[in-house]
Amino acid sequence: MKRIGEHFQGWMYALFALVTLCVFFACVCLGSVSIPLRNTVRVIFDEVRGVPSDTALRLARSVIVPVRLPRVLCVALAGSSLALAGAAMQGLLKNPLADGSTLGVSSGASLGAVIAIAFGITFPKLPFAGTMVMAILFALLSLLIILGLAYRLDCSLSTNTIILIGVIFSMFASSVMSIIITFASEHIKSITFWTMGSLQGASYRNAAVLAATLLVCGTVLLLHARELNAFAVGEDNAREIGVNVRRVRLVVLITVSCLIGVCVSIGGTIGFVGLVTPHMVRMIVGPNHKRLLPASMFSGAVFLMLADLVARTLLNPRELPIGVVTSIVGAAVFVLIYYRSRRR
Amino acid sequence: MKKTMQWLAVLAAAILMLAAFGCSTKPAPVSETTPAPEQPTAAPAEPTPEPAQDTTVTVVDMVGHTVTLEKPAERIVALTASDCEIIYALGAGDLLVGRGEWCDYPAEVFNVTSVESGGNTNIEQILALDPDVLVMSTMAQTEEQVKQLEDAGVAVVVNDAKDIAGVYTSIEILGKLLGKDAEAAAIIDGMKTAFAEIEANKLDGTKTVYFEVSPLEWGLWTAGAGTFMNEVAEMVGLKNCFADLEGWAQISEEQVIERNPDYIVTITMYLGEGPKPEEEIMARPGWEDVTAVKNAAILNLPNNELSRPIPRLADGAKMLFDFVMEIEEALALEPAA
Amino acid sequence: MLQVEHLRVQYGALAAVNDLSFSVSEGQWLMIVGPNGAGKSTILNAISQGVPYTGTIRYEGEDLKKTDAATRARRIGMLSQNHYVGYAFSVEEVVRLGRYAHRSRLFSVHKEEDEAAVEEALECTGLKDLRRQSVLTLSGGELQRTFLAQVFAQSPQLLLLDEPTNHLDLVYQKQIFALISEWLKTPGRAVVSVVHDLSLARAYGTQILLLHHGKPAAFGDTRDVMRPEVLNAVYDMDVAAWMRSMLSQWQPETE
Numbered sequence: 005m006k007r008i009g010e011h012f013q014g015w016m017y018a019l020f021a022l023v024t025l026c027v028f029f030a031c032v033c034l035g036s037v038s039i040p041l042r043n044t045v046r047v048i049f050d051e052v053r054g055v056p057s058d059t060a061l062r063l064a065r066s067v068i069v070p071v072r073l074p075r076v077l078c079v080a081l082a083g084s085s086l087a088l089a090g091a092a093m094q095g096l097l098k099n100p101l102a103d104g105s106t107l108g109v110s111s112g113a114s115l116g117a118v119i120a121i122a123f124g125i126t127f128p129k130l131p132f133a134g135t136m137v138m139a140i141l142f143a144l145l146s147l148l149i150i151l152g153l154a155y156r157l158d159c160s161l162s163t164n165t166i167i168l169i170g171v172i173f174s175m176f177a178s179s180v181m182s183i184i185i186t187f188a189s190e191h192i193k194s195i196t197f198w199t200m201g202s203l204q205g206a207s208y209r210n211a212a213v214l215a216a217t218l219l220v221c222g223t224v225l226l227l228h229a230r231e232l233n234a235f236a237v238g239e240d241n242a243r244e245i246g247v248n249v250r251r252v253r254l255v256v257l258i259t260v261s262c263l264i265g266v267c268v269s270i271g272g273t274i275g276f277v278g279l280v281t282p283h284m285v286r287m288i289v290g291p292n293h294k295r296l297l298p299a300s301m302f303s304g305a306v307f308l309m310l311a312d313l314v315a316r317t318l319l320n321p322r323e324l325p326i327g328v329v330t331s332i333v334g335a336a337v338f339v340l341i342y343y344r345s346r347r348r
Numbered sequence: 349m350k351k352t353m354q355w356l357a358v359l360a361a362a363i364l365m366l367a368a369f370g371c372s373t374k375p376a377p378v379s380e381t382t383p384a385p386e387q388p389t390a391a392p393a394e395p396t397p398e399p400a401q402d403t404t405v406t407v408v409d410m411v412g413h414t415v416t417l418e419k420p421a422e423r424i425v426a427l428t429a430s431d432c433e434i435i436y437a438l439g440a441g442d443l444l445v446g447r448g449e450w451c452d453y454p455a456e457v458f459n460v461t462s463v464e465s466g467g468n469t470n471i472e473q474i475l476a477l478d479p480d481v482l483v484m485s486t487m488a489q490t491e492e493q494v495k496q497l498e499d500a501g502v503a504v505v506v507n508d509a510k511d512i513a514g515v516y517t518s519i520e521i522l523g524k525l526l527g528k529d530a531e532a533a534a535i536i537d538g539m540k541t542a543f544a545e546i547e548a549n550k551l552d553g554t555k556t557v558y559f560e561v562s563p564l565e566w567g568l569w570t571a572g573a574g575t576f577m578n579e580v581a582e583m584v585g586l587k588n589c590f591a592d593l594e595g596w597a598q599i600s601e602e603q604v605i606e607r608n609p610d611y612i613v614t615i616t617m618y619l620g621e622g623p624k625p626e627e628e629i630m631a632r633p634g635w636e637d638v639t640a641v642k643n644a645a646i647l648n649l650p651n652n653e654l655s656r657p658i659p660r661l662a663d664g665a666k667m668l669f670d671f672v673m674e675i676e677e678a679l680a681l682e683p684a685a
Numbered sequence: 686m687l688q689v690e691h692l693r694v695q696y697g698a699l700a701a702v703n704d705l706s707f708s709v710s711e712g713q714w715l716m717i718v719g720p721n722g723a724g725k726s727t728i729l730n731a732i733s734q735g736v737p738y739t740g741t742i743r744y745e746g747e748d749l750k751k752t753d754a755a756t757r758a759r760r761i762g763m764l765s766q767n768h769y770v771g772y773a774f775s776v777e778e779v780v781r782l783g784r785y786a787h788r789s790r791l792f793s794v795h796k797e798e799d800e801a802a803v804e805e806a807l808e809c810t811g812l813k814d815l816r817r818q819s820v821l822t823l824s825g826g827e828l829q830r831t832f833l834a835q836v837f838a839q840s841p842q843l844l845l846l847d848e849p850t851n852h853l854d855l856v857y858q859k860q861i862f863a864l865i866s867e868w869l870k871t872p873g874r875a876v877v878s879v880v881h882d883l884s885l886a887r888a889y890g891t892q893i894l895l896l897h898h899g900k901p902a903a904f905g906d907t908r909d910v911m912r913p914e915v916l917n918a919v920y921d922m923d924v925a926a927w928m929r930s931m932l933s934q935w936q937p938e939t940e
Contacts, residue, residue, distance in 0.1 A: 036600035062637055067602045070633030098771045186449075202567030204601055207633070234782055236772050240765055241832075244733055245839060246758025246786030291772030321603040322593060325567065 087304020090278025116142025
């Protein structure tokens, strides 16, 4: 017997992909500098074919090809990664409030990156790798600490315990950051700005790193969709039906750390994407991770691209930090969801 | 707010008068090692003799608050980097007994005890240094903190220059407080002369400049209208291409490319690794067609020459002016395309 | 089928189960009974590898500690006492999870077999009409039946049930015990369950393990263990008298 859900899946993905593409296109066309649609398209096509553009289109080319396109790409990929990480964590911990930002994993990753900057941890020929590797390591380390503490205090990992420990851990991480900033005086500037994070100046290389991470981690998580379903029903239940609980938990935590670490090292901490997107998606496609994970990836990309569009254009020529926009939108949506779920 | 300020001023004046009548002057110079008392020293048993001549110093600070000292301050704490710098420029660095944690110029300032500043201002730390005067900028500190300081006999002076004229005022105020009026006047004269020289040879205002306060990696920030950089640009005869914005603002990279500045001034500090700030700007994808990048007309002023209300603003302006003149000469030699 | 030898489970300084040995054979329904805190549920958790323990637990001669989770789950199914599902999974989705151990990672090779098992489990627990319903909207009995269906779908040979009818009203109690007896009729199967109700234990159990403070007070056929002197010592009361006085409330003349 065929299930309705399985039919649903096919056209649903097509729809999600279509919406994502449309939003992507809109975000490339719209921006702080207005460029006629016709020129945008021509410039992109010229670039793809490797033909130099008309001199009349030089400004359009300079804005679209090296600046706007890689930025929108990075934003989409980062949104996708964060939403995926959020969805996976919410499943693993059976807690709809789990997310990189609420658990303090993003702060941990920032701390790692700050340490890398302050102590000049770099890898020869890979200028970005130092902060990235440290961000990933610290994301994983923070997750292990937070969950370790939570298990100690409260075996059932209840929402309150997790959020409380997350808040405490975030505060701890920022105190350590303050200490480092105090002692690493000549690097002060870059560190203080670093904690704000920015996707401005995102390059194609950043996009490639994000895409590679998303590809690998996305594949790993999608292959664990059934295990995540089992965890979302309950960790004991997962063990009872034959899930290798320890292995799956470790794999998911490492994957999530990679996703968050890479995003944080490229774009700084961007809150609420991983929290709100899977929430909204769950309302549409249900809690089954086979549908939830891919749908969250599409929606995360759409959400962050739109947030970035607002950040880039709302106060033109000024620009807002993207985290401000996601937090405002995210908090509002979150309260709405919470209110509606309580009323039901 | 204004009312409270007035009230505070009255209160401060009352306290000072009480101090003047009741306590007389402070006991002779306190040695560096003496632990500071929690409370101001009470009236000594025998009254000190009247000073031979009138050494009273009265200044009106930049929030209109009148401060009177018995004699020029001998121990001063400055919370902002700019005030520290002015104190050193006045040759009064030896009177500085405490500095805000972010003060970084000149290098001698690092030998001075650092105290927390801004939102973290710690009154006990300041009182422990037993200063006569505390200089700070507008109310990052709470009114309660100001009152505590004044109660403890520390005169609080607010310096908050918003423009070059304001810088002159703050130099004057500090000169007066520290008994260095002549030095203050000399610094101001020097600045005025330097600026006048620049203005006399200024450009016609058709060329544009973009000030980069924060590099692309951390998100672009620029200085708009109402900043020292904007004022200096006008002086040099350049048009700030983000003059439509007020104060410091985060801006879109696209906007810089579109506005196509003739000059770029970056204040990013070079940390000794990777490309230098001006090289990094030259190498940014999409910026190839920006005039400043094409002409390599990018100046790095990394030591806050143009971002703080300090005497060195004149140096910064001169550096910008000389740089612009050099580029303009080179461009004039090239045959027009 | 199942051999437990010298089982010891330690919670901090407290030994919840101490030096316990017993075995279960095909066709048997072992009831684990005993007062609160006797360590009944802990035994089931140890068998399903949910708590650390010393001693050995073997299934068909194979040490369960060394068996991988999926293999174990294909043989032993466990229904725990409390179910709290955080998300709005449908009944069918939860039941389908029972097939986890039977499916390979990439391809669902036994698709028909899986579907059949799920359908059968839904059918025999009477959940066919509720299959699309969210588990968050189910009553306690429906939720319990959902997880029972999940464990049926798992097609194990040994069923571990922790208070299967706890918090359920009589209708469901009867239903669930009837279901399990029915399931046990297929050869090669066995059940171990923890129950509070001694009457249920007596009615359905073929063997009884009576626990007292983590130690076995008695183990054997139902009628050998359910003797007044054995029970009274463990419960520190006249169990049979109490049961009879309860039952006497239901004499026909009180209609």
